[in-house]
Amino acid sequence: METTDEATMSKYYSIEPGNFILAGEAAEQIKKILKQLGIDAALIRKVAIASYEAEMNLVIHSVGGRLILNVNPQEITIIAQDDGPGIKDIELAMKEGYSTAPDAARELGFGAGMGLPNIKRYSDRFAIQSAEGEGTRVEMTFYLS
Amino acid sequence: MLERYYHSVTLDREKCKGCTNCIKRCPTEAIRFADGKARIIAERCIDCGECIRVCPYHAKVAITDPLSSIKDFKYAIALPAPTLYGQFEKVHNLEDILAGLKLLGFDEVYEVARAADYVSAFAQREMEKRRGNRPLISSACPAIVRLIQVRFPELINNIIPISSPMEVAAQIAKKTFCEKRGVRAEEVGAFFITPCAAKMTVVKNPIGMDKSFVDGCISIMDIYGPLCSKIRRVTSAKDLQTATALGVGWANSGGEGRALQQENFLAVDGIHNVIQVLEEIENGKLSDLDFFEGLSCIGGCVGGPLVFENSFVAQNRVRRLIAKAKGTPLSEEEIDKQMSSIVWTFQKEIAPKPVMKLAEDLSVAIKKMEEMNAIFEQLPGMDCGSCGSPNCRALAEDIVRGYATEMDCIFKLKEKVKSLAQEMIELAEKIPLGKDKAGGEVGE
Incomplete structure (x- = not known):
């Protein structure tokens, strides 16, 4: 589909590691924005679940990172990017039920090993890049048309 | 198509002082200021009554029908909400309250609590049929249904589409009365004795049906005084009380879940608490729950904005009075009979209201959102409400919608005034005074 004028919006959320009190707020804000944009409710639900999982991953596993929302008339993209510690074995991390969440997170009921698999399941396009000792970048895209 | 909105909740302009209490507490950000007075945005208002409760000047009022309106009909039936039972300090007998209503001029009284017994049974059957899609959400509180329409459209399919006890009560009561007295239905008016504004709205503007079976709503607050004096004059209590303890229990938060015999249910009261849990449900985090009962008012219907007694006191009284309810549980035959003779499910789909x-x-929305985010970045973020919008984000939204300007923000205005004053000073310094010019030496 061709658009004459490119309407885009983006929003950046900084995510604090280990802060379970703030956890989920970025996903909440994203949901609110999508509702105000008039996005279909069923799609919002998918984005909400995926972005919540992505945010929790940053809180639980990363040393700090950010969630970036991009919307244009064709698609919604959410990028979750952190500064480390990186994933050793991506294939393993993508397996349902596999988790490296620390006890502090497990005590709160997290670490079921469904984060990345759920993000992949609910998004239309999914990409992950990571290496041990470096950051991780997860990109999830949802088609609007 | 523009829909006409009727609302029970309205503003008494004379009393409004322009404080920020209501705009900040409104769950759908439906109130703004214009000319120093609150203004309710009709499309957004869900009639929860939160503003009625928080207004220190009592400028928010609910329009209900006066007691005298029962005279508009040849015959009038009172449909008391179970909440009414918890309002009286020294009344320990449910029959006395119902008999008191008859002394007020009603020809018949039918307990909405009895209709709640029926609705509980209907809902149980419906839940059996609807496997999957959990949790199912109660449709009992009209403010919550409207909240879902406005803020959680994705959850509309979780709502159990069953008529409210009020609508069921009106139908059964009118039918029984007409048969017993041999009168025409048009001659009979059914009046709900209401604890809340949302019920009044739903009578004028029904959910899931085209026209309500209820003819008017009289607030508990209005009827309390006259009813008290009548109750004192009740000599012989009649057999008006037919609801079971479970039906009466609907007045309190959790009462519906118990009446539906649900083991795995969650009852949440207070609209801001309900919003938090609906967010969780929307995120798919409570799918192991069978039933969710969300009630707009603290404590449940006993906490309605139009009641006389304190919510917690009334809640306790209802709990004690439940033991006195004499109704017998409904038989399968009775349930079948009503199911085939009244309207007990929604006839119309609940539509999302993406206001x-x-x-x-x-594309336009995306551009406005980008613009709104940029404006928001420039605002102080104090959420003081002085501009007339509930918070800085809402002001940014109002600006892009064209309803407000940045100068509505008093901090922005101060900045502007300061910079203008600064410019004036600078300008003043640059302007040579006439005297100097005249008295000075003539330049080359």
């Missing part, structure tokens, strides 16, 4: 949407066209 928060910035624009119809997505």
Whole structure:
């Protein structure tokens, strides 16, 4: 589909590691924005679940990172990017039920090993890049048309 | 198509002082200031009554029908909400309250609590049929149904589409009365004795049906005084009380879940608490729950904005009075009979009301959102409400919608005044005074 004028919006959320009190707020804000944009409710639900999982991953596993929302008339993209510690074995991390969440997170009921698999399941396009000792970048895209 | 909105909740302009209490507590950000007075945005208001409760000047009022309106009908039936039972300090007999209503001029009294017994049974059967899609959400509180329409459209399919006890009560009561007295239905008016504004709205503007079976709503607050004096004059209590303890229990938060015999249910009261849990349900985090009962008012219907007694006191009284309810549980035959003779399910789909949407066209909405985010970055973030919008984000939204300007923000205005004053000073310094010019030496 061709658009004459490119309407885009983006929003950046900084995510604090280990802060379970703030956890989920970025996903909440994203949901609110999508509702105000008039996005279909069923799609919002998918984005909400995926972005919540992505945010929790940053809180639980990363040393700090950010969630970036991009919307244009064709698609919604959410990028979750952190500064480390990186994933050793991506294939393993993508397996349902596999988790490296620390006890502090497990005590709160997290670490079921469904984060990345759920993000992949609910998004239309999914990409992950990571290496041990470096950051991780997860990109999830949802088609609007 | 523009829908006409009727609302029970309205503003008494004379009393409004322009404080920020209501705009900040409104769950759908439906109130703004214009000319120093509150203004309710009709499309957004869900009649929860939160503003009625928080207004220190009592400028928010609910329009209900006066007691005298029962005279508009040849015959009038009172449909008391179970909440009514918890209002009286020294009344320990449910029959006395019901008999008191008859002394007020009603020809018949039918307990909405009895209709709640029926609705509980209907809902149980419906839940059996609807496997999957959990949790199912109660449709009992009209403010919550409207909240879902406005803020959680994705959850509309979780709502159990069953008529409210009030609508069921009106139908059964009218039918029984007409048969017993041999009168025409048009001659009979059914009046709900209401604890809340949302019920009044739902009578004028029904959910899931075209026209309500209820003819009017009289607030508990209005009827309390006259009813008290009548109750004192009740000599012989009649057999008016037919609801079971479970039906009466609907007045309190959790009462519906118990009446539906649900083991795995969650009852949440207070609209802001309900919003938090609906967010969780929307995120798919409570799918192991069978039933969710969300009630707009603290404590449940006993906490309605139009009741006389304190919510917690009334809650306790209802709990004690429940033991006195004499009704017998409904038989399968009775349930079948009503199911085949009254309207007990929604006849119309509940439609989403995307009133928060910035624009119809997505490209336009995206541009407005980007603009709104940029404006928001420039605002102080104090959420003081002085501009007339509930918070800085809402002001940014109002600006892109064209309803406000940045100068509505008093901090922005101060900045502007300061910089203008600064410019004036600078300008003043640059202007040579006439005297100097005249008295000075003539330049080359």
